[in-house]
Amino acid sequence: MQSDTPQANRKVLNTSTSITSPNAFKNNRVSVMNKMMPIILFLCASVSILTTIGIVVTLFSETIQFFQKIPVLEFLFGTKWSPLITPKSFGVLPLLNGTLMITLIACLVAIPLGLASAIYLSEYAPKKVRSAVKPVLEVLAGVPTIVYGYFALSFITPLIRDIFPGAGVFNALSAGIVVGIMIIPMVCSLSEDAMSSVPRALRDGAYALGATRLEVALKIVVPAAFSGIVASAVLAFSRAIGETMIVTVAAGATPTLTGNPLDSIQTMTAYIVQVSLGDTPHGTVEYGTIFAVGMTLFVITFLLNILAQYVARKFREEY
Amino acid sequence: MSPIFQDANRQQIANRRRKDVIIHLLFIVATSIGVLALCALIIDILMDGLSRLQPDLFTNFPSRKAAGSGMKSAIVGSIYMLIIMLPVSFILGVGAAIYLEEYAGKNRFTRLIQLNISTLAGVPSIVYGILGLTLFVRLLALERSLLAGAFTMTLLVLPIIIVSAQEAIRAVPKSRRDASFALGATKWQTVSRSVIPSSISGILTGVILAMSRAIGETAPLVMIGAMTYINFLPTSLKDSFTVMPIQIYNWISKPQLEFKELAASGIIVLLALLLIMNFSAILLRNKYQKKY
Secondary structure (H helix, E strand, C coil): CCCHHHHHHHHHHHHHHHHHCCCHHHHHHHHHHHHHHHHHHHHHHHHHHHHHHHHHHHHHHHHHHHHHHCCHHHHHHCCCEECCCCCCEECCHHHHHHHHHHHHHHHHHHHHHHHHHHHHHHHHCCHHHHHHHHHHHHHHHHCCHHHHHHHHHHHHHHHHHHHCCCCCCCCHHHHHHHHHHHHHHHHHHHHHHHHHCCCHHHHHHHHHCCCCHHHHHHHHHHHHCHHHHHHHHHHHHHHHHHCCHHHHHHCCCCCCCCCCCCCCCCCHHHHHHHHHHCCCCCCCHHHHHHHHHHHHHHHHHHHHHHHHHHHHHHCCCCC | CCHHHHHHHHHHHHHHHHHHHHHHHHHHHHHHHHHHHHHHHHHHHHHHHHHHCCHHHHHCCCCCCCCCCCCHHHHHHHHHHHHHHHHHHHHHHHHHHHHHHHHCCCCHHHHHHHHHHHHHCCCCHHHHHHHHHHHHHHHCCCCCCHHHHHHHHHHHHHHHHHHHHHHHHHCCCHHHHHHHHHCCCCHHHHHHHHHHHHHHHHHHHHHHHHHHHHHHCCHHHHHHCCCCCCCCCCCCCCCCCCCHHHHHHHHHCCCCHHHHHHHHHHHHHHHHHHHHHHHHHHHHHHHHCCCC
16 A cells, blocks of 8 residues: 555656756746736726826816816806806806705705605615615616706606795706605615624613613614714715706706705806807816816815714724 | 613613614615605606607707707717727826836826826816816817817826726736746736736726716816817817717707707717616626636
8 A cells, every 4th residue: 555655646746847848838837827917907096096197197187177267266256157148247156156056955965865765775674674775775876867967857847836826847846856856875884884783782672671672772882883884974975066967957057156955056067068068169267167176076066075084984983 | 680770671671672764664665755856857768858758869860940950969979979989098008007006106196197096086077177178278289179078088087997997907916917927927927818908897997987987077078168069070189079978068058948858869869878887887796706
């Protein structure tokens, strides 16, 4: 037995060395691939950095050119926006006002509903209901925004005009509500993720003390998941600010400094679409407005996203 | 404990229970609003659009008259855009994910890329349109072409693909890699023959979801000037084009009722396509999902 084994081993070794030589080329290729791939993959990853640099450089360079023609203060604090019609004026406040109004309405719809759905799904719902509702919310999140725009214009707006006869065909309320519906799934799924990561033991402790499900939900789970919930709200806010097609279709194209949600307004995003649909020649001041407004939009959403990440990380309860 | 005190206690408990039940109902109502909104949306669109859902819609080009107007060029444009996007975004996205999960050291630069990707995911889509307009349309002189549109959309969906591919790769247990290394495989052999095959269903699910995001996206393509009135099919990468959401937007913005119906039927086609894509993603996930 013992004398057999080394022989057998030697046989194996021999065959293996005889295989190596015809495979030398292949092995060489393997090692080249092995050395090349990290570099190629790194280049793939750096595309994301280049994208960010591209966005920042594009917006910055054109915005600076724009501000050489139009004073920054006039842009930031002017109360009239009519860059396409003479007399031209370049005050961004009406657009900002429109954007904030839409965002506020959307958040008033989405945050309570999204949060309530999240609490229901995470604390109350039986497994069957949960597994039926979650896909529906996922579908709701996947519906293209242009479809929501159609829905706002053909379903919500007539409803609103029935209730408030004074409302225009294009109004902020309709668009805001639909933007809200669009971001419900986002608030819901992010908050629910935060709630379901609260450990079971905390809930059990409260139940053992005789708490009701509501008390467990509101006094134990929500406070424990608070950072995640706030982060989801901030992200929802930022998403609503950047939403384009719903407001373009349903909120109108009249930049006015109004507080009335039944009026037609214009948001920053809708303005950018309006200009790019027209034939504004490259290099003009009008063309520059796209970049100045885009820059404003980018800075606001960027800061909000950073804030959301900061809140989620900084105030997270560790278990 | 005196009986009066006990009664007060019982009363309090009953109150707390009642509150629990009432608010439970409120939560159910709140949740069902989301579901109802989806139902209302679908019913609204079906009622408006079913009558116009005829062969004309697929075989005809858009025209100024609603009767006989179709979205052939838009459907073909959307599909062409997907075909161009798919390999580019797959390679870049999955490549980046592999780099971050398998190769990148735990240093500041990696953290920067990671932070950057999650920030990019939150950038409004219209800002990508501005980037595409400057970078692809003007700087690289691609004009308002299919290629410029596909590249812009690639940048838009990359963060989605990267994040989902990272999650899929992270779910592959370390023992698989160790087994491969133990057999003498190199790093790249391990990645390409063990890690990627084990995570491919998760990766593909993310890619399909990213593609369905791209097919419904309107704003960036409006920015780079995908036109609304195209009565020819693009024959080369540098031809101008239109896509379904833009055709729908064009029809929505017309005042006549017939065009609204046309828009609704266009939406039905778009939603049907999305449904097929999402459904195949779910099938893929269920079929190849492995539990370790």
